[in-house]
Every structure is written in C-alpha cells, then in structure tokens.
Amino acid sequence: MAVAAAVKVGNLPSKFQRFLPSAPKIAARIKANSAPPPPLFVSTNPSDVNLHRLRELYGVCEHSCHRFPNTDGAGRVEPVDALKLSTALSHSSVVVSVFTKPELVASQSSAWANAASVGGNWIRKVTPKNGRLIGFGRAVSDLGLTASIYDVMVHPYYRGKGIGRMIVTKIIRMLINRDIYDIAALCNDKERLFFRACGFGDDMLGATTMMYAATAAASSLSSFSEEEEMIVAGRKLLLLPPQRQFKQK
Incomplete structure (x- = not known):
C-alpha cells in the first residue's frame, strides 16, 4: 500500500x-489494449472483394499462396499472381472480407477512440465501396462433406484486436450452416497457436497431411536425386524439389 x-x-x-x-x-x-475496436464491415459476398486491394493485403501481410515463394532482396515474398488469385476466389466456397474506414489504416490508436465515439450511425457507413480491406479469409469445400480454410490474414496494424478470430468464426458458422463439420486448416508452425485459439486441434484419428511431390512418383523415397532434399516437418516427411533460384526484384 x-x-x-x-x-x-x-x-x-x-x-x-x-x-x-x-x-x-x-x-x-x-x-492500446483498452482502446475500442475500429469500425468494421464484414462481408461474405465475394463480389465485394477488389482484386487489386486483395493483392495489396497479401503483400502487406507478407502472405504467399506458395509453399516455397520467391523473395526479393529485402526478403519480401513475391506478389500473388492476379489471374490465379481471381480463379481461386471464384472457386472458393466461403469468402470473408473485413473493411474499415481508409483514413484509419494510417492513423494512431487514439484516433480509433475518437472515431468510435461518433456512434453506431457512423459505424454503419463503412461499406466495401468506401472502406479499406484489412482482413480476409476463405474456405474451399466439396459442398457436402469436408472443407479447408486458407489465407486468413489481417493487416499488421489491426492485429491483436480479434479480427482474425472473427474471420475464422464466420467461416466456420457458414460451413456448419451448410451441414459441413469436417473442417481443416492447413497452417504453418507460426499459425498453429492462432488456430488452436479458434478451436482447432490435432486430428483425433491421427491423420497427417501429405503433400504430393511429382518427383516422388518416378522414384522411391530412398533413391531421390542429389538435387532433392528430404526434410521432416513435424510428423510429415517431405520431398523438396530442387532449390529454386530466388528472383531479385
């Protein structure tokens, strides 16, 4: 005392x-932790996603669609291919995007409190047309039995506010409403804690994800070429392709 x-x-x-x-x-x-969350608009309409803005979000989040992405001299991952991204979106079963007011992206946390104090009417004015895309996630499903969640990302400035968990929760609810309960998330070690917080865990049946390697079809795992390399990632045994030359951009 x-x-x-x-x-x-x-x-x-x-x-x-x-x-x-x-x-x-x-x-x-x-x-910062006690500051109110920014005004948000959550959309499940794929047509609300601007492809150019989505590519920007991939870049800001340093998120790549490739397991072995090329990087530039500064270590930044290569931009996602626009055509492939567009195709992926069109074939995604669930797409969730989050928007906020554009001026808040570069503002300080104190500005959130000032903006939020305006009230609910101001918050409802945030739309995909006038807002800035700050969060994204999608799921691919067979529309009957199973689904997998991919590309969950949040603008670095807005992390720690529960937006990522909100995206995953929204995806899960939409899948469950379609009577799909077998839901998986392919994630790396850095993302495991996040998905655990969202309710994911190790498969009770002990299933392990295996990735197809074209070279493995032509040769046994015990006789891979000198240019290839075997690595153990968790419980997965992976046959890596020959090392790619990173492009300097």
Whole structure:
C-alpha cells in the first residue's frame, strides 16, 4: 500500500526508480489494449472483394499462396499472381472480407477512440465501396462433406484486436450452416497457436497431411536425386524439389 501511494503521488522510493523507464511503455500498452475496436464491415459476398486491394493485403501481410515463394532482396515474398488469385476466389466456397474506414489504416490508436465515439450511425457507413480491406479469409469445400480454410490474414496494424478470430468464426458458422463439420486448416508452425485459439486441434484419428511431390512418383523415397532434399516437418516427411533460384526484384 505504501508503494502504491508513493507511485500515486509521484514519490517513488529510490530502489524502484529503475522501473520508471518502462512505465510509459506499460501505460501505452494498456491504453492500446483498452482502446475500442475500429469500425468494421464484414462481408461474405465475394463480389465485394477488389482484386487489386486483395493483392495489396497479401503483400502487406507478407502472405504467399506458395509453399516455397520467391523473395526479393529485402526478403519480401513475391506478389500473388492476379489471374490465379481471381480463379481461386471464384472457386472458393466461403469468402470473408473485413473493411474499415481508409483514413484509419494510417492513423494512431487514439484516433480509433475518437472515431468510435461518433456512434453506431457512423459505424454503419463503412461499406466495401468506401472502406479499406484489412482482413480476409476463405474456405474451399466439396459442398457436402469436408472443407479447408486458407489465407486468413489481417493487416499488421489491426492485429491483436480479434479480427482474425472473427474471420475464422464466420467461416466456420457458414460451413456448419451448410451441414459441413469436417473442417481443416492447413497452417504453418507460426499459425498453429492462432488456430488452436479458434478451436482447432490435432486430428483425433491421427491423420497427417501429405503433400504430393511429382518427383516422388518416378522414384522411391530412398533413391531421390542429389538435387532433392528430404526434410521432416513435424510428423510429415517431405520431398523438396530442387532449390529454386530466388528472383531479385
């Protein structure tokens, strides 16, 4: 109680002075976490997605559709192919996109509170036409039995606000409403914790995803060429193709 009183009046004992430099950072973190979420518009209509804006989001999120993407000199992944992305969208069973006011993308967290204080009428004005795409996710399904979730991403500035989980929850609800319960998510190690928080876990049947390698069809796994490499990723044994030369862009 004495320490708390001292902090409150600004008379912190000398033995606690070394903690002072971190106090502003802690205060800023608390303020950011307590700030209200930005005004959002969630769409499940694929026609609301602007292909150019979606490609931009892929780039900002450093998200690639390829398992072994090319990178430039700065380590950024190659832009997604527009034609293939358009085809993927047209064949996706569920598409969820999230929009907010464009001016908030580059603003500070404090601006969120000022904008949100305007009220619900202002929030409803956010639409795919006047908003900026900041979140995305999609699912591919056979429309009868199974589905897989792909490409869940959120603009880095808006992460930690529950938007990613909201996207996944929306996708799952739409699939369940279609009587599809066998839902998978192909994710890397960095994404595992996120999907676990969304309710995903290891397959109770012990199933492991296996990726087709064209070279494996012509030769057994014990006699792969010197240019190929075997790696173990989790419980998966992968046969990598010859190393690709990264393009300098």
